[in-house]
Amino acid sequence: MSFVQDLGSIAIAGLGPGDEALVTPEVTAALAEATDVVGYFPYAARVAPREGLTVHASDNRVELERAMLALGLAAQGRKVVVVSSGDPGVFAMAAAVFEALESGPDHWRTLDIRVLPGITAMLAASARAGAPLGHDFCAINLSDNLKPWPVIEKRVRLAAEADFAIAFYNPRSKARPAGFARILEILQEACGPDRLVLFARAVSCPNEELRIVRLSEARADMADMRTLVIVGSSRTRVIERTGQPILYTPRSALGASS
Known part of the structure; x- marks a missing residue:
């Protein structure tokens, strides 16, 4: 009997410009369900720690490595949130995730990937x-x-x-x-x-x-x-x-x- 592992998901989320009141409810809900948060050190630090959540923080110039880590975690069945400040589609992590997706293994393309907008600087x-x-x-x-x-x-x-x-x-x-x-x-x-x-x-x-x-x-x-x-x-x-x-x-x- 064959077993196929359930694939996880990635939400590429914008945390807004800084004030927690400017984080959208959609992003807050995604963070509440996440098993893993991936992001640049100061942005990852904005996510409140809680039981069951693993935070993977890294330096600023390793966007592709960060994106590949997120895709790999999701392929293992994890619920991953990739965080950026502002909006993830404006000079941020959404493009990096899709660059990694395009050049990565085919099974990554079956993942549930969503971009959650945020308020840009x-x-x-x-x-x-x-x-x-x-x-x-x-x-x-x-x-x-x-x-x-x-x-x-x-x-x-x-x-x-x-x-x-x-x-x-x-x-x-x-x-x-x-x-x-x-x-x-x-x-x-x-x-x-x-x-x-x-x-x-x-x-x-x-x-x-x-x-x-x-x-x-x-x-x-x-x-x-x-x-x-x-x-x-x-x-x-x-x-x-x-x-x-x-x-x-x-x-x-x-x-x-x-």
Whole structure:
């Protein structure tokens, strides 16, 4: 008599920007049922320990190894949750899991795999400031770990030329402190000195900081890896008021018919 082991499941979950109130009920339910949590050290640490749960934490640059571990555990019948901050499909673990799935053994493709969305740093920062992403926008990851720097510069130039509001992830790290300074130079060349810039650090956390400046005032040292930077379009404006000003981009573009 043959025996076929029941296959497990993988939920690729977004934990949101930091505040536990911003974790979706769907993600909370998946974590409550999980036998294993797989993730980068600081994200895995956000999952409360409990009996019956094993947490597999690892370093930041081993996404494929982490994905293969998760798929292997699920193939053994485990209920695995792969955690990312923000949304797992935005510069996070969902793509890594599917890269591993595509190149892995065929039986992995029979697994129950779900992507559970979360609130991205980009959307959380935009909401805190007002609505700087209220019209067309794009997101660019400034890390050159997985793409060459000339590609990053080209995409920034083209996005600025197209007059998108631009959300920048991973703007400045200790390993590449000069890159973001170069990006600010490119933006000043393309957009001029008056473009509005939002520096949103540790959004939704107790040490949250928001700063709105003009491009001429923006400095590279205003950002680190916990900072989400949004550079507005030519239409982005600020409403001054008592307390935190409101940064927003109107819904219409110049030249649009009424």
